[in-house]
Amino acid sequence: MNRPPFPVRLTLLLVSSLTVMSGATIAPALPPMAEHFASQGLDDAAFWSRVVLTAPAIGIVLTATAAGALGDRIGRVPLMLAAAVLYAVAGSAGLWIDGMGPLVASRVALGLAVAVLMTGATGLIGDTFHGRARDAFMGLQAAFMGYGGVIFLTAGGALADLHWRAPFALYLSSLAVLGLIALTLRRPSATSAGGSGQAQDTAPAGPTVPPLLLYALAALTFATFYQTPTLMPFRLEALGLHDRTTSGIIIATLPLVSATSALAFGPVRARLSAPLVMALGYALFGAGYMGVAQAGTPGAAWAWLAISGVGLGWTMPTLSVWLLSIVPAERRGRAIGGLTAGVFIGQFIAPLASRPVVALAGVPAAFASAAVLLGVAAVAIVALHHSLENPGTPQE
Known part of the structure; x- marks a missing residue:
């Protein structure tokens, strides 16, 4: 099948x-936001400001599977058009809402929009790309999301210096994307439910496993990934680094290296099956985290974190490619919804899972525990690859 036109790919x-932007954009505005609501008499305003940041995850987890299934049923593009409008309205609500309850509710609504957009976009990728072309584009998608997260975080920080409400204006950018969706994705060649783009893959990327297993791996991936933004500042401080700017640069290394690594996903997948790429990614991810746990200087921790980023960059494209290759075309949206829910469940449980380890043995032990989990998962995936019938091979 011919590659879709550039405007379709860009859209x-x-x-x-936009899915990454949902959280990263307002992170720098949390301290002044907390000060604003504290001045209005809100108890524990710092806690509630963090809830504002994470509230979209609630909407995503609750609706992603249903949103994907609805896209399978009535078409992905109409839902994406409506979701882009909701994204702009709910996302920018912080510009004018002045109550914590309504603000949190608007963020949950934003999560619904993100669920529709993420399942729709990834479902369309599954519909229109196959084999190695899909592998390469999934890597490009992961890279685009990684670099986008850094850009949105930086832009949000610059706007937060003007006013805590200013970063919410960035969500209006979805209206420009709305125009691109309407112009480029409404063509039958890009979105037809019955066209060749919906054909089922003939060669699965890995063993045919219950999708729930891949959802669990997505949750594990992001639960361990979120150790870095939640715990790395404390690890660096214990190593003697007290400069917040340098600490932020070090922490940003993980998503930056991950995004760059994702660009190499296509060539890697051309040589290895999806389970082996996943296992290799987890092995590197875990080795880096174990190095962070053992590091004696901030520089050493930085280097080990970069190694983790290489492995992390291969994990999510692998899960998406593997999942899309084993589910029927008519259930792609539902399956991607489950994978998306798994990602955000992992984000939600990350601080809860690490809290008892940190309380009992400290931050290094939390990184070491995550490394062990990733190592065990890597070994289990290799064992699964060799034990199940019809092990995956690189697609032609």
């Missing part, structure tokens, strides 16, 4: 980047 990448 799918831009839609994917």
Whole structure:
């Protein structure tokens, strides 16, 4: 099948980047936001400001599977058009809402929009790309989302210096993406439910496993990934680094290296089956985290974190490619919804899972525990690859 036109590919990448923007954009505004609501008499305003940041995850977890299934049933593009409008309205609500309850509710609504956009974009990628072309584009999607997260975080920080409400204006950018969706994705060649783009893959990327297993791996991946933004500042401080700017640069290394690594996903997948790429990614991810746990200087921790980023960059494209190759075309949206829910469940449980380890043995032990989990998962995936019938081979 011919590769979709550049405008179609660009639109799918831009839609994917909106999902990352949902959280990263307002992170720098949390301290002044907390001060604002504290001045209005809100108890524990710092806690509630963090809830504002994470509230979209609630909407995503609750609706992603249903949103994907609805896209399978009535078409992905109409839902994406409506979701882009909701994204702009709910996302920018912080510009004018002045109550914590309504603000949190608007963020949950934003999560619904993200669920539709993420399942729609990834479902369309599954519909229109196959084999190695899909592998390469999934890597490009992961890279685009990774770099986008850094850009949105930086832009949000610059706007937060003007006013805590200013970063919410960035969500209005979805209206530009709305125009691109309407112009480029409404063509039958890009979105037809019955066209060749919906054909089922003939060669699965890995063993045919219950999708729930891949959802669990997505949760594990992001639960361990979120150790870095939640615990790395404390690890660096214990190593003697007290400069917040340098600490932020070090922490940003993980998503930056991950995004760059994702660009190499296609060539890697051309040589290895999806389970082996996943296992290799987990092995590197875990080795880096174990190095962070053992590091004696901030520089050493930085280097080990970069190694983790290489492995992390291969994990999510692998899960998406593997999942899309084993589910029927008519259930792609539902399956991607489950994978998306798994990602955000992992984000939600990350601080809860690490809290008892940190309380009992400290931050290094939390990184070491995550490394062990990733190592065990890598070994289990290799064993699964060799034990199940019809092990995956690189697609032609």
